[in-house]
Amino acid sequence: MIVPRDSKPPRGRARRPAAQTSWDPLAYWYNGWVGEGGSEHHREVAIPATVRLLEPRPGERILDVGAGQGVLAPVIARTGAQYVGIDASPRLLDLARKHHGGAGRYILGDARQMSSLQGLSAASFDAVVFLLSIQDMDPLEPVLRSAAWALKPGGRLVIMMTHPAFRMPRQSGWGWDEGRKLVYRRIDRYLTPLPIPMKLLPGRDSTATTRSFHRPLGMYIDGLAEQGLLIDRMDEIPAHKLTTAGENAKAVDLALREIPLFLGLRSRAVQS
Numbered sequence: 001m002i003v004p005r006d007s008k009p010p011r012g013r014a015r016r017p018a019a020q021t022s023w024d025p026l027a028y029w030y031n032g033w034v035g036e037g038g039s040e041h042h043r044e045v046a047i048p049a050t051v052r053l054l055e056p057r058p059g060e061r062i063l064d065v066g067a068g069q070g071v072l073a074p075v076i077a078r079t080g081a082q083y084v085g086i087d088a089s090p091r092l093l094d095l096a097r098k099h100h101g102g103a104g105r106y107i108l109g110d111a112r113q114m115s116s117l118q119g120l121s122a123a124s125f126d127a128v129v130f131l132l133s134i135q136d137m138d139p140l141e142p143v144l145r146s147a148a149w150a151l152k153p154g155g156r157l158v159i160m161m162t163h164p165a166f167r168m169p170r171q172s173g174w175g176w177d178e179g180r181k182l183v184y185r186r187i188d189r190y191l192t193p194l195p196i197p198m199k200l201l202p203g204r205d206s207t208a209t210t211r212s213f214h215r216p217l218g219m220y221i222d223g224l225a226e227q228g229l230l231i232d233r234m235d236e237i238p239a240h241k242l243t244t245a246g247e248n249a250k251a252v253d254l255a256l257r258e259i260p261l262f263l264g265l266r267s268r269a270v271q272s
């Protein structure tokens with residue numbers, strides 16, 4: 001195990017999560033909820049879309065930031081690239097090693113301070129990826145600075161996230177327009193960055209809290225540009241499953257096809 005310098009826990013004492021936004025308190029619930037290979041959303045939509053943007057090649061070094069229990073590791077390993085996952089949750093990393101230990105290497109640490117972690121060095125990765133994790137980290141600036149530090153010149157940074165313009169948790173939702181017989185998406189707020197407490201899902205310990213950090217799209221684009229990362233591809237991705245039955249099935253299908261669930265951004269480290 002690799003821990004931040006100066007913070008190695010004494011033997012026998014429980015390892016503490018490396019950041020307040022860590023999902024360590026939710027680790028076993030999350031593992032049970034998404035499963036070893038990821039949730040259906042992961043498998044059918046988010047992972048394939050991420051790999052399309054990432055374009056991993058044999059021999060490349062790929063850093064997965066907010067790796068959780070390592071769902072991306074076997075997919076990257078199959079391409080012949082070398083996988084390294086970093087996460088702030090010791091429990092999730094233990095699960096990652098258990099499920100996918102042979103597919104890569106896992107490092108405990110804070111995504112905002114990767115330059116202080118043993119086992120990572122500057123300009124050593126061909127690509128950095130955030131798979132459904134960047135909206136769980138805060139603030140954004142040190143996270144992107146840290147990721148840019150890890151990237152080789154010309155390297156790629158891929159972000160896959162819940163679409164911030166359409167799918168803000170608790171601040172958006174579906175509605176039915178009876179007059180026009182259509183399903184619409186209601187957006188309550190967008191421009192103001194907002195920490196949003198995560199909704200309690202079945203089986204979750206109600207005392208374990210996490211927050212999602214809503215930010216308007218411009219904060220990502222400007223934040224990347226400030227680190228010399230320029231976007232060269234953007235992918236807006238709908239949910240994969242369309243309803244086939246029910247009273248308003250056609251209208252629901254249209255809304256699901258037209259209003260994206262995920263947003264993928266690929267940027268490149270410009271060489272100065």
Ligand SMILES: C[S@@+](CC[C@H](N)C(=O)[O-])C[C@H]1O[C@@H](n2cnc3c(N)ncnc32)[C@H](O)[C@@H]1O
Nearest residue numbers: 019021022023066067068087088089110111131
């Ligand atoms: C929603 S989970 C996604 C995990 C994985 N990428 C997946 O798709 O299953 C978000 C992850 O980000 C991690 N995380 C949050 N803040 C972090 C930080 N500052 N440094 C490192 N990891 C962090 C959490 O511990 C959690 O594992």
